[in-house]
Amino acid sequence: MRVVVCTKETPDTAAKVEVDADGNVTWGDAPLVINPWDEYAVEEAILLKDRGVTTSTVLGVGTETTKEALKHALAMGCDEAVLVSDEAFEGADTLVVSHALAQAIKKMDEVGLVLFGRETTDGGSGQVPVQVGRWLGWNTLTFVSKIVEIDFEAGTIKVERLLEEGKEIVEGRLPAVVSVVKGINEPRYPSFMGIRKASRAEIPVWSAAEIGFDESLKPKVTWPEIYALPPREGECEIIEAETAEEAAAILADRLIAEKVV
Amino acid sequence: MSGVWVWVEQHDGQAASVSWEAVGLARTLADGLGEPVTALVFGMNAAALAQEAIQRGADNALVCEDETLAAFRLEPYASLLSGLAQERQPDVILAGATTRGSDIMGAAAVDLKAGLIAGAVGAELSDGRIVATVPVYSGKLMSKVTIPEGSPQMLTIRNRAFAALEPDAGRSGEVETVAPVLPEDEIMSKVVGFEAAEGEISLTDAAIIVSGGRGVGGPEGFEPLQELCDVLGAALGASRAAVDAGWISYEHQVGQTGKTVSPDLYIACGISGAVQHQAGMRTSKVIVAINKDPEAPIFKLAHYGVVDDLFKVVPALTQAFRERLGK
Numbered sequence A: 001m002r003v004v005v006c007t008k009e010t011p012d013t014a015a016k017v018e019v020d021a022d023g024n025v026t027w028g029d030a031p032l033v034i035n036p037w038d039e040y041a042v043e044e045a046i047l048l049k050d051r052g053v054t055t056s057t058v059l060g061v062g063t064e065t066t067k068e069a070l071k072h073a074l075a076m077g078c079d080e081a082v083l084v085s086d087e088a089f090e091g092a093d094t095l096v097v098s099h100a101l102a103q104a105i106k107k108m109d110e111v112g113l114v115l116f117g118r119e120t121t122d123g124g125s126g127q128v129p130v131q132v133g134r135w136l137g138w139n140t141l142t143f144v145s146k147i148v149e150i151d152f153e154a155g156t157i158k159v160e161r162l163l164e165e166g167k168e169i170v171e172g173r174l175p176a177v178v179s180v181v182k183g184i185n186e187p188r189y190p191s192f193m194g195i196r197k198a199s200r201a202e203i204p205v206w207s208a209a210e211i212g213f214d215e216s217l218k219p220k221v222t223w224p225e226i227y228a229l230p231p232r233e234g235e236c237e238i239i240e241a242e243t244a245e246e247a248a249a250i251l252a253d254r255l256i257a258e259k260v261v
Numbered sequence B: 001m002s003g004v005w006v007w008v009e010q011h012d013g014q015a016a017s018v019s020w021e022a023v024g025l026a027r028t029l030a031d032g033l034g035e036p037v038t039a040l041v042f043g044m045n046a047a048a049l050a051q052e053a054i055q056r057g058a059d060n061a062l063v064c065e066d067e068t069l070a071a072f073r074l075e076p077y078a079s080l081l082s083g084l085a086q087e088r089q090p091d092v093i094l095a096g097a098t099t100r101g102s103d104i105m106g107a108a109a110v111d112l113k114a115g116l117i118a119g120a121v122g123a124e125l126s127d128g129r130i131v132a133t134v135p136v137y138s139g140k141l142m143s144k145v146t147i148p149e150g151s152p153q154m155l156t157i158r159n160r161a162f163a164a165l166e167p168d169a170g171r172s173g174e175v176e177t178v179a180p181v182l183p184e185d186e187i188m189s190k191v192v193g194f195e196a197a198e199g200e201i202s203l204t205d206a207a208i209i210v211s212g213g214r215g216v217g218g219p220e221g222f223e224p225l226q227e228l229c230d231v232l233g234a235a236l237g238a239s240r241a242a243v244d245a246g247w248i249s250y251e252h253q254v255g256q257t258g259k260t261v262s263p264d265l266y267i268a269c270g271i272s273g274a275v276q277h278q279a280g281m282r283t284s285k286v287i288v289a290i291n292k293d294p295e296a297p298i299f300k301l302a303h304y305g306v307v308d309d310l311f312k313v314v315p316a317l318t319q320a321f322r323e324r325l326g327k
C-alpha cells in the first residue's frame, strides 16, 4: 500500500519577507525550506511504515526549487519523490494546484492514504487538502491530531481531529485524504545517510499532459497587489515606576482608558 | 447571478460568532450590490438560528434539518451547499475561515469550479467584484485578492475581522426548508466521539488574551496568568517555546505554527517576540509586553511595556484590575 505526502517549499520562517520596488516578494538570501507544517505529514508517512505501508511517495506541484522540499522529505525517510511542473500552472490558485495534485495521485497505483500539512506559511489558505480530497472523491479528514487506527486491508481509518471546540473522533473509509496538525508527532531530523541519499536522488518531473491535467481549468483568483504592513505608529510606552504594584496600577488605568478592558 | 449567501456554522445548535460577522459583511456587500442576503443553516434543531440570522442582517434563510447533518461532516454539508448554489446561482458565498468553514467552502468551490479567497480580514466592492485583503507569508505581508470573473465569488473570513450587527427583533424574513442531498450510506465517515476543549473561551474569539512564554519557567508559571485571565474574562495563550517545553497544550499556541489571533488586548508575559510569534498576534489592537529584558523585540511591537519580573507584575496587575473592575 502506498502513502502519498504532498509538500512544497516556503521561505524559511525566520526570513525577513519584503516587497521590492517592482511589487515582487523577496526574502533576501534566506533559504527555501520544506513548508514547516508538512514535516508532520512526512513524519506520519514514515511512521506508517510499521502499519502496512510499503511505499511512501512525496509529491509537489511547483518548479525546480520545489525539489528542495522533496529532497528534505527523502532525507527524512520517504522512499521516492515526484515533481509536477508545467507552465500551465502559472499563476495557479488552490483550485488549479489541487487539481494537478489529484491528477498526479490518480496516476499512482495502490494509494491508500494522502497526507498534507495543515497549511502553507506563504499562501497559507489551508484549502489545498480538502480540494484534493474533493477532486479525488475520497474520504477527507482535515486537522487530524492523531491517527488512532488504520487498517489498509479492511479499508478503515479512525482519527482524532482538532476543532475549535475540542477533539472529534471520526471513523471512515480508505482511501482517505488527511491533513495533519502540529502535535501529531515529533518530526525527525534527516540523518547524514538520508541527506546523502536524497542529494543523489533523481526526481522525475511530470508535465500537465502526463497527468491528464484539464487545461481548460484556469486560475480564478488573482493577487493584484502585495504590500508590507505599514509599521506600527508610535513608540512603546514603557511604564516607569518604583514598584511592580505601581507599574501595574498605571498600566491598568491606561488599558481601561483605552477601552480595551 | 444574484444574492449574497452566508453559511451559518453551528456546533450543538450554537452559532460560531464568526458566522454573525459574516452576516454583517454580507449585509454591507449586498447593499452595495443591490442584492438580498440569504443565510444557510444546516444541522439538527438549528432552525432557531435562521431567525437569529435574519435579525442580524439576513433577508431570508434556507434551512435543512436532517439526521445526516447532526454533526458537521464534509460530504453532506458540501454537497448540499454546492447543489443549492448550482440551482440558484448566488453571486457571493461567505463563511468563517474556521476548520468547518474551510472544509465546506473548499469542497464546494471544487464542485462549482469557483474561485475561493481564504482567510480575508478586509473586503470591499470594486465594480461589483469583491476585493479582499488577506494576510500572506504568515501575516508578514498583506495581499489584495480578487476573483475578476465568474460566480459565485467565494470568501472565507477570519474571526474578529468584521463587525457583527446587533440582533434587531423587528426584522423578519422568509425561511424556506430544503431537502438534504446525500443519504447516510453515501457518506464516507461517521463522528463517533467528541471531547470538549478545556477552557471556556476560545483564543480566536477572545477579546483579551494573556499569553505566556519561556519566561513563565514551567507549567505552574501559567497559574498567575490564568488568574489574570479569570479577572479579565480573557483566554490563555502561549509561545511555542512554552508549548514545546510541555508546559501547556498546543491548543494555546499563538503564532505562525499556532493560532492567528486579533484581540482588542494582547498581554505577552515572558515572551521575547520572535517573528514567528509576532505573525500570530501583530494585528492585536493594543499589545502589552511584560519582560525582564528591555532589549526584547516584543517591545518594538508593543504599545505598553513593563520591564520587570512577570511574577511580580502579573499578580499586581490582577490585583489592580480586581479593584478597578470590582471583582
Ligand SMILES: Cc1cc2nc3c(=O)[nH]c(=O)nc-3n(C[C@H](O)[C@H](O)[C@H](O)COP(=O)(O)OP(=O)(O)OC[C@H]3O[C@@H](n4cnc5c(N)ncnc54)[C@H](O)[C@@H]3O)c2cc1C
Residues within 6 Å of the ligand: A013, A036, B212, B213, B214, B215, B216, B238, B239, B240, B241, B242, B253, B254, B255, B256, B257, B258, B259, B269, B270, B271, B272, B273, B274, B275, B276, B277, B280, B290, B291, B292, B293, B296, B308, B309, B310, B311
Ligand atoms: C518553523 C518555526 C515555526 C515557529 N512557530 C512559532 C509559533 O507559532 N509561535 C511561537 O510563539 N513561536 C514559534 N516559533 C518559535 C520562535 O522562533 C521562538 O523560538 C519562540 O517564539 C520563543 O518563545 P519565547 O518568546 O517564549 O521564548 P524566548 O525567546 O526564550 O523568550 C523568553 C523571554 O522571557 C523573558 N523572561 C524570562 N524570565 C522572565 C521573567 N521572570 N519575567 C519577565 N520576563 C522574563 C526573557 O527576557 C525572554 O525575552 C517557531 C519557530 C520556527 C523555526
Ligand SMILES: Nc1ncnc2c1ncn2[C@@H]1O[C@H](COP(=O)(O)O)[C@@H](O)[C@H]1O
Residues within 6 Å of the ligand: A006, A007, A008, A035, A037, A038, A041, A059, A060, A061, A062, A094, A097, A101, A115, A116, A117, A118, A119, A120, A123, A124, A125, A126, A127, A128, A129
Ligand atoms: N504546490 C503544492 N504541492 C504539493 N503540496 C502542496 C502544494 N500546495 C499546498 N500543498 C499541500 O497542501 C497543504 C495546505 O496548503 P495551502 O492550502 O496552500 O495552505 C500544504 O501543507 C501541503 O501539504
